[in-house]
Amino acid sequence: MVEKDDPWEIANIPGPRRGKILTPVIAARMIKEAKRPLFIVGSLALETELNGKSLTEYAIEIAKESQMPLVAVAHTLKAFLERGFEPDSSMPLINIIDRLRDADWEGLKGAGQHDLVVFIGMLYYIGSQGLSTLKHFAPWLRTITLCRFFHPNADMSFPNMSEEEWANYLDELVAKLRMG
Amino acid sequence: MDAIKKGTIFTISDLENVRISIGEIVEELEAKEWEPMGPHPMPGIATLRNWDFKLLNRYKPFYAPLCDMCCLCTYGKCDLTCGKKGACGIKIDAQQARIVLIACCIGTAAHAGHARHLVDHLIGKYGRDFPIELGPSIDIEAPIIRTVTGIRPRKLGDLEDALNYVEVELMNCLSAAHTGQEGAFIDFESKNLHVSMVDNLAKEIADIAQIVGYDFPRGDPEAPLVEIGLGVVDRSKPVILCIGHNVMPGAEVVNYLSARGIGGEVEVCGMCCTAIDITRYEPRAKIVGHIAQQLYAVRSGIADVIVVDEQCVRTDIVEEAMKVKTRVIASNDKICYGLPDRTDDPTEEIITDLVNGAPGALILDLEKVGEVAVEVALRMAPKRAQLKALPDRQELKKLAESCVQCDECRRACPNDLQIPDAMVSAAKSNFDPLAKLYESCVGCARCESVCRAELSPLNMIKVAAEYEIKEEKYKLRAGRGPVLDTEIRNVGAPIVFGDIPGVVAYVGCPNYPKGGREVAEMAEEFIKRGYIVVATGCSAMEIARYKDEEGKTLYEKYTGAFERGCMVNIGSCVANAHVIGAAIKIAGIFARRKLRGNFEEIADYILNRVGACGVAWGAMSQKAASIATGCNRWGIPVILGPHGSTAYRRLYLGRKDKEEDWYAYNVKEGGEPFYFGPAPEHLIYAAETKEEAMVMTAKLCIRPSDNPRGRMIKLSNYIDLHERFYGRLPDDWHLFVRDVTELPPGRRKELARELEKIGWKPMKMPPGKIFDPTNLERFRNGWK
């Protein structure tokens, strides 16, 4: 059976450096401590439901509680707009990763390059490659993923878990962020 | 008198000091006859480096390492993570570019090897002087060969000359990947672009050779409709299944059947591009499908004999065929599968051995392959009639009950398919979830390699989807080959000015994220919007696999002529050359640019003026890597599906937010640097979803040369698709508006208000609103 920190895709073994397991408590702390965090929501937000609640709604809660600017990637923008939430940006995953690897980019808000990027809802394999780019070419950036499956290319990643456990992790994260 | 050959130097007696070189005279005559030679005939590995650097400066290489290490030499493994250098001094960016170079060289070698096999065989059969004649509507018979090498091929022997150039360049590029050779990522990329342009050349050589050698359609817009699908094979007859990309053995099967007068008694069918090409030779042949369906077809036991040629054949094909008592004939020395070489054995002996149980044979004599395949199929078919290849539905439930829900299959599955959940349902006799997986399954069998209960989820999916598979009967228009010069005359101007909003080419392999239906859906969307839509290879097949409510495929609904709103099947992988060829012909025919040895000017023309975009939604192979990178050097952008971002490791991305990147020269403006806007925005890009890809396709068809009306049409499509899938205007649409006249008329007021809100200013328009862009310094003051 799959271990908590096995790469979810069996053969996704990048090299000697691999990410560590992230818990909701650590995630909340990292987000709060970051100066310019960024939240990226991938296409699985459109098709994932946890206990009858859309992953898009979880993303909105996390964005609201953390005040992180949110980038809706792929065509997720529409799902946010339909829920009355205005993402800070909509752009392809590849484009935001391309900007995050550029030391001179001014960041989404023009306040400087980001120091933490938080991912959720990415197709596993495209997300893993985006994380690989950032691992190698954006040394100033820490990367964490709130996805259901372990990503060795992130600095820290939620472990492999069941949908139920994942929903609990996300609830706990929202609660921790809310506590301030 | 014997003909005096080109290159001969001789003296005339009594006229001392008079030496005449016939080679020079012939060249002079040729120059007069068609075109003077351009600046870069047969460019070497660094000849076009400046052009590459122009592209790479704007479209910066973006790397996503799949592996952080290198193990290419005995110093390794070297850990290259986060700036560490390998023992040879290489860093991770150069290493990624190097791996891409190796992939592009493999892709090029596959096409070049294929071309070499065809050209040698056909020269052996018909001689070097066999004419290249593509019919009355095609004067520019080989736009890539002309532009890259300066050769105008008029006979098969000329193709050999072009092929010699391909082989030298390929060798040089591959040598650059050796340890301690090239070291800068940017120069690896230049070599990637070079070898991939050479790949375009190899494909054109291969397709022209087979068109003339096998009398394929020569750009026929009404090429016949042929049958395609796992359900089209008539199993009451003996069946020969040809797999791969090289038509030669399949053609010999057809020839032998017709020589024996039993053409209708044996089913000849194919998988992958061999199938497309056999139907270009014999429209009664059938196409079973592409590589993703290979195991489905082989395991179903439909074939009495499998003939393999080259490329994209499963490497375990003999093992798989043995399970269902199908005999395998390997016909190409590139893939021998450990089979005994029976080339020189008596034909009857080989047939008897195969019928009596030998699993396969290597036969490197094409005519013999044809005869053995047919005779073995005729004798094996009655013996195999009762064969039961797969479990039935009753057994399915029992098998599913043994699943231990370990998730290993899902973790091994490239598409993360929910196999464990489907097993739970199947154990309760609900097979629908299993059957549903069929559409997104790429047929790789990784699931069964890892299964702890020794199940084959792949086989179980196949049994569950039995009904759907049987009903797979579709129509595909046979590959028509090149675009006619006459068609280019009609569409050249509307493409360059933008009235036809773009040419979209669906190309490449079937490693789709969510099944192939998405390709057909994307294609139809752009057909309805008046784009020119073409397809090749697996994508052409995949598009045929979906029907509308009236039971028609896109090939039955839309014209096969290269015009607005068409659905054209150009042909197999090697026929991809004609897509680039069409763009080159626009420069040559519509704009009267000289092609001969003139790569840089033609690529500059295409980049700035020809709104073409490739979509390789399921790109998988090394060939697809070189095909896409080759398009890029010509200035044609390509969109990959999400698997492309994983496997290819490298993209070329533009930054629309960096205004300084989007200046070129406006020749009509006196050559001053001119901001043309971010078009096309990227050269090679990976999309996460079909919707994202469609919006990006519309955007990547925008070109600096669009006239105001053309830009308005392109902009309308971009905005409209974005609003449909994203729910509102794109946030960069204003970057493509140069003047308010370019706003879609029905929404002009509303959009003008939006522009006002963001402080948009109209672009300085050139005189007569004619945009005349070039990225080449030497043309800034006028086209010479």
Ligand code: SF4
């Ligand atoms: S080629 Fe270079 S990086 Fe690769 S194993 Fe050898 S020394 Fe190491």
Ligand code: SF4
């Ligand atoms: S054969 Fe199909 S189900 Fe099995 S791993 Fe491959 S894609 Fe997934």
Ligand code: SF4
């Ligand atoms: S690998 Fe086999 S046993 Fe494990 S979940 Fe998949 S089908 Fe079941």
